[in-house]
Amino acid sequence: MRAYILYCITAFMVLGCSSKAPSVNEYTLLSPPIFVKKNAPKSSKSLTVSSVKSLASLSTKNIIYLYENGESAPYLYSRWSDTPSVLIQRALLSSLNEENLFASLSPATSSAQADWVLESDLNAFYHRFSKEASEGYIDITYRLIDARTKRPLASKRFMISSPSSSMDAQGGVEALKKSTLELNRQVIQWLNTLIKETK
Structure with a gap:
């Protein structure tokens, strides 16, 4: 009897050790950089891209899905490599750098003094479901600020x-x-228009 109990305990321990939790898949928004020959900057201005402000629910690495009724939840075994706010900021910086719109470009963590500051508020970054389909949905507002006067130039x-x-x-x-790629394209187009208007 004692041997049987020891056998059961040993078997339970082996099974417990061998059963592993499902691995977590980690994703990023960033694509490999494209190295192209750059033309002269379209603007003599320097730009700082501020950290993206977001809702509390978007301040984690969770990948969140959203239903039509407003109910939302995170995927259990998938997450972002960083918070959506950080990923969006890095993706835009990368796109702006490739486009070469400004004389210089810096993130919020830089101590460089810029002519303009690009601020943003992220209101939605969801895998959004409808009855028969789903989509990647982003809702974000950008504001261009004159760093010297603190006056908003456009939003x-x-x-x-x-x-x-x-x-x-x-x-x-x-x-x-x-x-995100489409967002960056539209933001760059918007900034390009503002550059032309402020010359």
């Missing part, structure tokens, strides 16, 4: 959505990547 709200190829975390990530 614009961007609401971007891209269809998802699947109704899971991976599909949501791919859709949000597409939405």
Whole structure:
């Protein structure tokens, strides 16, 4: 009897050690950098891209899905490599650097003094579900500030959505990547227009 009990305990311990929790998949928004020959900057201004301010629910690494009724929750075994705010800021900095709009470009952590500051408020960054489909949805407002006078020069709200190829975390990530690329394209177009207007 004693031997049987010891056998059961040993078997339980082996099973307990061998059963592992599912691994967590980690995703990023950043694409590999594209090295291209740059033309002269389109503006003599310098720009600082401030840290993106966001809702508390978007201040973690969770990948969040959202239903039509407003109910939301994080995917259990998938997450971002950093918070959406940080990923969006880095993605925009990368796109701006490739576009070469400004004489110099710096993140909020830099001590460099810039002519303009780009601030932003992130209101939505979700894998959003409807009855028969899903999409990567972003809602963010950007403000361009004169760093010397602290006066706002312009502001614009961007609401971007891209269809998802699947109704899971991976599909949501791919859709949000597409939405982020489209967001960057529209923000750069907006900034380009402002540069022309302020010359």
